[in-house]
Amino acid sequence: MALVSATGPVDAEATRRRLPGNAATHVALGIVAVYVLLAVVSPLVLGDYISVHPATRLKPPSATFWFGTDQLGRGIFERTLVGTGNSLLVGACVALLATLIGGGIGLVAGYFRTGEWVIMRLMDGLMAVPSVLLAIALASLLGAGLTTVIIAIAVPEIPRMVRLVRSVVLALRQQPYVLAAISIGTRPAKILFRHILPNAVGALTVQATYVCASAIITESILSFLGIGSTPDSPSWGSIMAYGRPYFQVSPWMILFPGVFLSVLVLTINILGDGLRDMLDPRLRRGATL
Amino acid sequence: MLRYVGLRLLSTIPVLAFVLLLAFFLLHLAPGDPAALIAGDSATPAQVEAIRAQLHLNEPLSTQLWIWLIDLAHFDLGRSVFSNLPVTQLIAQRFEPTLMLAISTTILAVLLAVPLGVIAAYRARTGIDRGVIVLAVAGYSVPVFVIGYCLIFVFAVQLHWLPVQGYKPLAEGLGGTLRSLVLPTVALALLYVGLIARVTRATMLEVLDEDYIRTARAKGALTLRVLCIHALKNAGPPIVTVIGIGFASLIGGVVVTETVFNIPGLGRLTAEAVLRRDYPLVQGMLLTFAVMLVAINLVVDLTYPLFDPRIRY
Numbered sequence: 001m002a003l004v005s006a007t008g009p010v011d012a013e014a015t016r017r018r019l020p021g022n023a024a025t026h027v028a029l030g031i032v033a034v035y036v037l038l039a040v041v042s043p044l045v046l047g048d049y050i051s052v053h054p055a056t057r058l059k060p061p062s063a064t065f066w067f068g069t070d071q072l073g074r075g076i077f078e079r080t081l082v083g084t085g086n087s088l089l090v091g092a093c094v095a096l097l098a099t100l101i102g103g104g105i106g107l108v109a110g111y112f113r114t115g116e117w118v119i120m121r122l123m124d125g126l127m128a129v130p131s132v133l134l135a136i137a138l139a140s141l142l143g144a145g146l147t148t149v150i151i152a153i154a155v156p157e158i159p160r161m162v163r164l165v166r167s168v169v170l171a172l173r174q175q176p177y178v179l180a181a182i183s184i185g186t187r188p189a190k191i192l193f194r195h196i197l198p199n200a201v202g203a204l205t206v207q208a209t210y211v212c213a214s215a216i217i218t219e220s221i222l223s224f225l226g227i228g229s230t231p232d233s234p235s236w237g238s239i240m241a242y243g244r245p246y247f248q249v250s251p252w253m254i255l256f257p258g259v260f261l262s263v264l265v266l267t268i269n270i271l272g273d274g275l276r277d278m279l280d281p282r283l284r285r286g287a288t289l
Numbered sequence: 290m291l292r293y294v295g296l297r298l299l300s301t302i303p304v305l306a307f308v309l310l311l312a313f314f315l316l317h318l319a320p321g322d323p324a325a326l327i328a329g330d331s332a333t334p335a336q337v338e339a340i341r342a343q344l345h346l347n348e349p350l351s352t353q354l355w356i357w358l359i360d361l362a363h364f365d366l367g368r369s370v371f372s373n374l375p376v377t378q379l380i381a382q383r384f385e386p387t388l389m390l391a392i393s394t395t396i397l398a399v400l401l402a403v404p405l406g407v408i409a410a411y412r413a414r415t416g417i418d419r420g421v422i423v424l425a426v427a428g429y430s431v432p433v434f435v436i437g438y439c440l441i442f443v444f445a446v447q448l449h450w451l452p453v454q455g456y457k458p459l460a461e462g463l464g465g466t467l468r469s470l471v472l473p474t475v476a477l478a479l480l481y482v483g484l485i486a487r488v489t490r491a492t493m494l495e496v497l498d499e500d501y502i503r504t505a506r507a508k509g510a511l512t513l514r515v516l517c518i519h520a521l522k523n524a525g526p527p528i529v530t531v532i533g534i535g536f537a538s539l540i541g542g543v544v545v546t547e548t549v550f551n552i553p554g555l556g557r558l559t560a561e562a563v564l565r566r567d568y569p570l571v572q573g574m575l576l577t578f579a580v581m582l583v584a585i586n587l588v589v590d591l592t593y594p595l596f597d598p599r600i601r602y
Contacts, residue, residue: 125307128579132541133559137571140563141318141326217432221545224434225560240434247438248446248453258435266430273426 025274031267039085042078049078049234061252068252070242079234080257086235087216087264090150094215095208097154102161103204109162110169111192120166123159131156135218139227153218157211164207168200202279209272213265220261236261297590301583308579309361312572313354327370327566340370344569366576367569369562376573379558386456387543387554389466393474394539398481399532405482406489406528407516413494421486428483433542437476437549444472454551473550477542481535488531492524499523525596533589540578 052072061068067076109116126134138152172178173196181191223237236257243253316323324341325332332340340346344367345353360367366376409421445453451472457465496502497520505519543556551557555574562570 121303122307124304125311127537128304128308128582129311129575130537130540130578130582132538132544133575133578136544136559136563137315137575138318140566140571141315213430220432221434221541224545225548226564240438247442251438251442254435254438258432258438262431262435265432266427269426269430 022274022278024270025278028267028271028274031263032271035084035088035264035267038081039088042081043085046078046081049074049082060250067256068250070239070250070253076239076253076256079239080236080260083234083236083239083257084260084264086146087219087261089146090153090219091212091216091268093150094154094157095212097150098157098161098211098215099204099208101154102158103165103200105158106162106165107169107192107196107200110166111173111188111196116166119162123162126156127159129156131214132218132221135222136225136227139222149219149222152222153215157215161204161207161211164203165200168203169196172196172199202275206272206276206279209268209275213268213272216261216265216268294587294591297587301587304583305579308576309358312575313357315572315575316568317350323568327568329566343368343370361576366573369567369570371562371565371567371570376570379570380555380573380577383553383555383558385458385554386552387547387556389459389470390473390477390543390546390552390554391536391539393467393470394477394481395532395536397474398478398485398535401478402482402485403489403521403528406486407493407521409486409490410493410497411512411516418490421490425483425486425490428479428481428486430483431479432545433476433480434545434549436479437473437546440472440476441550454549456550456552456554469552473546473552476549477539477546480542481539484531484535484538485528489524489528492527493520496520496524522596526593529589529592529596533585536585537582540581 052074053069067080069075070079105119108114109119134156135152138155139149142148142152178191178195181195219235220237220240223235224241226238226241239257240254243250247254316326322337324337324344324346327344328337328340345356348356357367364377366380368375369379372379405421405424409418412418441453444450452469455469457469459466493516502515502519505515510519540556543554544560545556546552547554547556548560555577558570559574561567562574
């Protein structure tokens with residue numbers, strides 16, 4: 001395969017041309033669309049998923065209860081489908097938050113180099129704490145609730161975003177068109193938003209996709225451990241946590257939300273890989289031996 | 290070499306200082322009265338007061354920080370609010386299972402991932418390559434507790450080959466320990482395999498493009514020798530780096546794995562500490578894990594000259 005070296009602006013036309021070829025990315029996009037549809041429609045269409053029915057406790061999957069029931073007699077099918085919204089919301093919000101904050105800090109640190117040393121050491125410090133651990137600690141301190149969970153998961157994701165954006169900006173800053181813009185006296189804000197940011201968007205989007213996937217896993221870990229989730233809105237992690245003591249006799253409580261969760265995260269990661277291949281031609285290299 | 294280690298240790302000071310401050314201020318980030326937060330809803334005012342006194346929360350913030358740092362310098366991380374045992378003792382007690390799990394996971398992951406990555410790069414753009422990539426993405430996409438429960442269900446509940454949960458300490462014999470580690474190790478290693486295999490593949494692809502590989506091929510060196518001696522050795526530093534970076538996610542995974550497999554290690558201790566709002570213990574765990582990560586990154590840096598003699602410290 002020919003070596004393509006595109007260090008300049010992302011060629012939108014080339015991206016569009018390459019789009020039809022990548023079947024995996026399209027399938028992934030389709031699956032994500034199905035998940036979004038499920039998240040929007042299922043709370044409106046499905047019946048009651050909160051109230052307790054002792055007569056139908058721990059029933060295996062059947063025609064009435066497609067995914068079986070939990071120890072309170074609630075349908076796993078309904079709870080799993082309704083839980084989709086929770087995971088997607090957390091994933092999207094964390095990705096957005098981490099991109100905005102991390103991207104902003106990275107842009108400033110990389111372009112102006114003011115306080116860069118302090119910022120990067122702060123980021124090193126944050127990265128020295130394992131991200132799941134930091135999220136657990138933050139979520140437990142800030143109390144239960146969706147906002148808390150989103151903040152707790154977003155904070156550990158910020159340093160990686162800052163580092164990425166900073167390195168992209170440092171490289172872009174040396175590009176002839178940026179040097180030209182600086183030398184004719186373009187205002188820094190205009191250089192940042194008109195020249196640097198549009199060329200960093202590709203890297204940001206790819207990283208945001210990965211952040212979204214890892215945020216969905218972290219959310220499920222938090223609610224699996226019983227941290228941060230609220231009892232009323234079902235989350236895949238908490239459905240599995242309920243199933244923990246019963247799983248030798250009723251594995252469906254863990255199986256179904258587990259499959260939904262794994263497929264979603266896998267899909268988003270594949271989508272990220274597809275985006276990366278489209279937006280960063282340098283990584284599309286093959287080698288021969 | 291010693292000079293490098295010294296400088297490298299100095300450079301970790303800002304990072305560790307930040308982690309210290311983070312651990313210290315964590316409790317104060319929470320809204321409301323920290324002592325009431327730790328004591329929980331069912332505590333009497335006297336209990337809240339006792340906790341406040343134990344943690345010096347009635348002193349000014351600067352005094353609190355000073356006391357905490359002085360204690361830390363004496364390796365005193367305070368006492369657990371829940372069990373009233375010293376935090377250092379609790380951590381020491383729970384260290385063995387986690388260490389064993391981390392070692393076995395790293396060994397298994399490297400043994401699986403490096404050959405997979407090398408083969409994928411050697412057979413780039415073939416079915417084998419695509420298979421390895423899919424496996425790698427699946428490895429870090431499927432959450433460790435989903436894999437863990439699947440493994441328990443198949444190999445312990447259905448086939449009865451391995452124990453369902455729990456950990457046998459080394460003192461009761463190596464065989465039992467290894468048996469109890471098999472399933473958690475596999476569950477945890479899959480995540481790690483994904484990370485390492487990807488980086489191995491990517492780095493090998495780059496190295497295989499180099500002139501000296503063509504030279505080696507031209508002089509008739511065996512494929513295996515070219516791959517392992519000429520290529521893999523030069524691909525070493527990024528691979529070792531990702532093994533170090535992956536350790537951070539390994540620690541996150543340990544918390545969950547130990548919960549799924551009911552292993553009384555540091556991860557379980559952390560989850561318990563957080564759920565019980567055992568604040569001194571949470572602080573101690575944050576510090577322990579941060580120091581471990583910093584130490585591992587230092588070791589990773591020191592291995593670079595093994596792969597590339599041009600790097601000298």
